[in-house]
Amino acid sequence: MVSTEPSSLIPPPHPHQSFTVTTPLYYVNAMPHIGSAYTTMAVDAVSRFYRLQGQPVLMITGTDEHGQKIERTAQEEGRSPQEHCDQIVSGFTNLWEKLNIRVDRFIRTTNPRHQAIVEEFFQRVLDAGDIYSGKQQGWYCVSCEEFKEERELTEDHHCLIHTNKAAEWRDEENYFFRLSKYQEKLQDFYANHPDFIQPESRRNEVLAFVERGLQDFSVSRVNVDWGFALPNDPKHTIYVWFDALLGYVTALLEPEDQPTLENALKRWWPLHSHIIGKDILRFHAIYWPAMLMSAGLPIPQRLFGHGFLTKDGHKMGKTLGNTIDPFELLDRYGSDAVRYYFLKEIEFGRDGDFNETRFINIVNADLANDLGNLLNRTLRMTHKYCGGVVPMVTVAAEDPLRVLGSSLGDRVAQAFQSLAIHEACHGVLMLAQAGNKYLDERAPWTKFKQGDRAAVEEILYAVLESVRLAAYWLSPVVPHLSGKIYAQLGFVVDFDAVGTDPMVLDRLAGHGDWGGLPAGQPLAEPQPVFQKLEPLT
Numbered sequence: 001m002v003s004t005e006p007s008s009l010i011p012p013p014h015p016h017q018s019f020t021v022t023t024p025l026y027y028v029n030a031m032p033h034i035g036s037a038y039t040t041m042a043v044d045a046v047s048r049f050y051r052l053q054g055q056p057v058l059m060i061t062g063t064d065e066h067g068q069k070i071e072r073t074a075q076e077e078g079r080s081p082q083e084h085c086d087q088i089v090s091g092f093t094n095l096w097e098k099l100n101i102r103v104d105r106f107i108r109t110t111n112p113r114h115q116a117i118v119e120e121f122f123q124r125v126l127d128a129g130d131i132y133s134g135k136q137q138g139w140y141c142v143s144c145e146e147f148k149e150e151r152e153l154t155e156d157h158h159c160l161i162h163t164n165k166a167a168e169w170r171d172e173e174n175y176f177f178r179l180s181k182y183q184e185k186l187q188d189f190y191a192n193h194p195d196f197i198q199p200e201s202r203r204n205e206v207l208a209f210v211e212r213g214l215q216d217f218s219v220s221r222v223n224v225d226w227g228f229a230l231p232n233d234p235k236h237t238i239y240v241w242f243d244a245l246l247g248y249v250t251a252l253l254e255p256e257d258q259p260t261l262e263n264a265l266k267r268w269w270p271l272h273s274h275i276i277g278k279d280i281l282r283f284h285a286i287y288w289p290a291m292l293m294s295a296g297l298p299i300p301q302r303l304f305g306h307g308f309l310t311k312d313g314h315k316m317g318k319t320l321g322n323t324i325d326p327f328e329l330l331d332r333y334g335s336d337a338v339r340y341y342f343l344k345e346i347e348f349g350r351d352g353d354f355n356e357t358r359f360i361n362i363v364n365a366d367l368a369n370d371l372g373n374l375l376n377r378t379l380r381m382t383h384k385y386c387g388g389v390v391p392m393v394t395v396a397a398e399d400p401l402r403v404l405g406s407s408l409g410d411r412v413a414q415a416f417q418s419l420a421i422h423e424a425c426h427g428v429l430m431l432a433q434a435g436n437k438y439l440d441e442r443a444p445w446t447k448f449k450q451g452d453r454a455a456v457e458e459i460l461y462a463v464l465e466s467v468r469l470a471a472y473w474l475s476p477v478v479p480h481l482s483g484k485i486y487a488q489l490g491f492v493v494d495f496d497a498v499g500t501d502p503m504v505l506d507r508l509a510g511h512g513d514w515g516g517l518p519a520g521q522p523l524a525e526p527q528p529v530f531q532k533l534e535p536l537t
């Protein structure tokens, strides 16, 4: 697996047909905010989609705990950096639980096993002749943990993202990584792997940046203690980004493994997808592949840079302090509502503004009305007209609702595969809306009065089955709601157990297609599956 031959740079076809996906490893300078939660919700939804397809999934997240930003925050709070990290990390794990995120691997970069991986990797890069000592001068944004070029700063040297933090002038001896050596190799790699960077706009951004010429970057710090010592010069610590990116590798170690690169890479490497925000594109699209090339390792298959959640047009962030507290939002509205709003309302890849009134309106309209009420009124009618069991009928192949429902699986699958999560949600919602229209137009209550029992059964089956399909395909986004809908339809399915309990997938076999509702299945007494959200007065 680990080879220094240039041919190993081309990712081999995935031997294990697995979906391995990462969120960024979050800085622990402050408690998580809704922006950090956004990436994680998206990664969780996509992972759940692949688990529903029966594929092995490894969902990786974690925390990036070294560097000057963390060191300073801990100092300001009068705590040791490790104490500070431990406290904030528990905030992240609590949030993931509240948000109903299923994490397979949680990697902390302060884990001693990670140190072994970073040292071994650094040594490889050193052996490849790609590290040298030199003088670093320039403007450094501690919040980005990155040197900035003049054109990336305001006139008074503030970073464009962290407009309230002045960049700091640095003039120091550091070790450098020969990024410039990889310019052409990177360009070839992008050309041969046109899908590596997504969406297209981000790819273009990276290509243009690389085209302007790559400069070596410093991979050590003399003035920062909170980090791993450089193996070849322990007065220096390893640059936090060099350390953090390797967290994706350390995360792959099995608990019983010795922490070596070979062990970490043997099963899951190369990863399938890194999902990140657009602010950290350069590190993942340029630095990371070059580091891997230097170490002779294959490069992950895809990198997707999503947009920002903004407030009044500014990126929400811990540094600017214009964030929304996800804990509050979740306590008030629950995980399904929060997940649904952010994943459906914001086109994945673009920026999106958050507004609480809009949030409430959208969630109520889609989940409580279009989907929840549709189920509720159809169930009532099924109890009234069909004895509370799934009618024993076959809906005509050309029935418009059946036609739409039958194509939903393909649409949703395509959407998730291309990370158009909003598209998947839209597809499901369209089916629910079509179900409401169908019910209104076909008016089974009139048909019942006319004594046309066959028509009543066909209509009710078509609508119930559409709601089931909608719940099935929306389960990666709103797993609890889908479980409740399924329960009303007479199934016992815990969507959170898909991928861990093989029985659940067995029970769901064929459920992505039309016709999963078995005739004669008893239906539950109608209960609202989604309580309307109330604005705070």
Ligand code: MSP
Pocket: 023, 024, 025, 026, 027, 028, 034, 035, 036, 038, 039, 064, 244, 245, 246, 247, 275, 276, 277, 278, 279, 280, 307, 308, 309, 310, 315, 316, 317
């Ligand atoms: N520690 C680095 C990542 C290292 S990965 C090896 C880092 N951490 S971060 O906590 O600052 O940001 C993590 C992710 O959260 C980034 O992808 C960033 O884009 C995302 N977001 C932070 N604020 C955000 C918004 N307001 N909106 C959407 N995503 C945002 O960078």
